[in-house]
Amino acid sequence: MSLESLGWGPAFTHAFASLVSQFPHPLVPGRVVRQQRGLLTVQTASRAVLARTAGRLLHQAPGAQALPTIGDWVALQLPDGEGEALLHAVLPRTSVLARREAGSERDGQLIAANLDVVFLAAGLDGNFNPRRIERALSLAWSSGASPVVLLTKADLQPGAASLVAEVEALAPGVPVLALSARTGEGVESVSAHLPAGKTGALLGSSGVGKSTLVNRLLGDSRLVTQAVREEDDKGRHTTTHRELFVLPGGGLLIDGPGMRELGLLGGEDEGIEQTFSDILELAEGCRFSDCQHQGEPGCAVRAAVASGALPEARLASYERLRREQAFQARKASVTPERENRRHERARTTMAWDALRSKRRRD
Numbered sequence: 001m002s003l004e005s006l007g008w009g010p011a012f013t014h015a016f017a018s019l020v021s022q023f024p025h026p027l028v029p030g031r032v033v034r035q036q037r038g039l040l041t042v043q044t045a046s047r048a049v050l051a052r053t054a055g056r057l058l059h060q061a062p063g064a065q066a067l068p069t070i071g072d073w074v075a076l077q078l079p080d081g082e083g084e085a086l087l088h089a090v091l092p093r094t095s096v097l098a099r100r101e102a103g104s105e106r107d108g109q110l111i112a113a114n115l116d117v118v119f120l121a122a123g124l125d126g127n128f129n130p131r132r133i134e135r136a137l138s139l140a141w142s143s144g145a146s147p148v149v150l151l152t153k154a155d156l157q158p159g160a161a162s163l164v165a166e167v168e169a170l171a172p173g174v175p176v177l178a179l180s181a182r183t184g185e186g187v188e189s190v191s192a193h194l195p196a197g198k199t200g201a202l203l204g205s206s207g208v209g210k211s212t213l214v215n216r217l218l219g220d221s222r223l224v225t226q227a228v229r230e231e232d233d234k235g236r237h238t239t240t241h242r243e244l245f246v247l248p249g250g251g252l253l254i255d256g257p258g259m260r261e262l263g264l265l266g267g268e269d270e271g272i273e274q275t276f277s278d279i280l281e282l283a284e285g286c287r288f289s290d291c292q293h294q295g296e297p298g299c300a301v302r303a304a305v306a307s308g309a310l311p312e313a314r315l316a317s318y319e320r321l322r323r324e325q326a327f328q329a330r331k332a333s334v335t336p337e338r339e340n341r342r343h344e345r346a347r348t349t350m351a352w353d354a355l356r357s358k359r360r361r362d
């Protein structure tokens with residue numbers, strides 16, 4: 001596989017050449033094509049290897065942003081035989097998509113690097129929310145890549161055309177495509193935005209149809225590119241990896257369950273987020289990113305209540321809903337083992353009670 005087909009260009013050649021001279025051992029360039037937590041797979045011109053980040057890079061890196069992420073071009077020291085390669089350096093990025101952590105001193109968490117296009121997918125079914133698209137757009141713009149909005153599940157929405165117009169109005173100059181991964185309608189216009197050698201990332205909350213779309217785009221090549229799915233130690237499918245797929249037309253697309261955990265695009269609490277977007281926006285101004293608005297210093301939400309900008313009753317109903325939701329989430333997360341232990345304890349208690357009452361009778 002040539003580096004050019006993975007998106008390599010003259011700027012990288014240049015950066016790599018000046019970097020290599022600083023290392024005593026031979027290095028080869030490659031691109032991070034798969035990431036599962038800290039485990040990276042790097043594709044070089046000759047092969048794909050697992051790579052470990054060199055200790056020096058780990059310790060010298062000024063902040064998390066300097067560490068390798070999916071889409072990065074890196075300099076590797078290949079192993080003599082089998083085994084892991086050592087990743088010594090990350091080449092300067094042309095763009096970087098990071099989760100924003102408002103009010104925090106820390107760097108944003110990296111999502112992907114060296115993107116030309118960021119596809120923001122939103123479903124045209126029940127949860128359609130232009131506000132969320134707006135927020136996601138600002139994140140995409142700040143990456144340095146160009147956003148393209150994908151309105152999925154168009155087959156479920158007879159009024160798709162007017163919603164496209166609505167989104168176009170809030171995002172002047174941004175292509176807005178309606179498509180259906182189910183019928184295939186509009187899917188080819190997605191590939192048209194990703195010519196050979198260009199890299200895109202697909203972002204969107206769970207259920208908007210990202211996997212279905214990727215399957216459509218990949219066609220038969222999915223079977224080749226899809227590696228064995230990892231399982232964690234409990235045999236569950238892990239949901240954190242990101243992968244760079246080569247589309248039949250030569251475009252490169254980063255996707256994976258890890259691409260949906262973008263706070264801005266909403267998750268399970270998106271109903272609440274939607275309803276109380278004003279509070280969430282205020283909360284971005286809180287000093288602590290995990291502020292509970294319970295009297296922490298620098299709390300922008302409490303400040304808004306104090307100034308009268310946010311009615312106290314509205315904050316109270318938001319907090320009540322959050323508590324209910326947290327309770328539901330805890331209930332849902334009772335694991336079988338925990339459930340077993342509870343039964344175990346109940347049986348033991350019953351045995352003791354029986355023994356005690358027997359003693360009393362004796």
Ligand SMILES: Nc1nc2c(ncn2[C@@H]2O[C@H](COP(=O)(O)OP(=O)(O)OP(=O)(O)O)[C@@H](O)[C@H]2O)c(=O)[nH]1
Pocket residue numbers: 152153154155156179180181182183204205206207208209210211212213257260
């Ligand atoms: N009607 C319709 N349903 C679709 C379309 N695309 C996906 N779906 C359905 O929507 C559901 C979610 O699709 P996925 O492709 O798994 O969504 P996802 O965004 O990958 O979700 P995660 O894997 O949880 O991140 C599935 O039941 C799909 O069959 C579409 O274009 N039209």
Ligand SMILES: [Zn+2]
Pocket residue numbers: 283286287291292293294296298299300301302
């Ligand atoms: Zn606060």
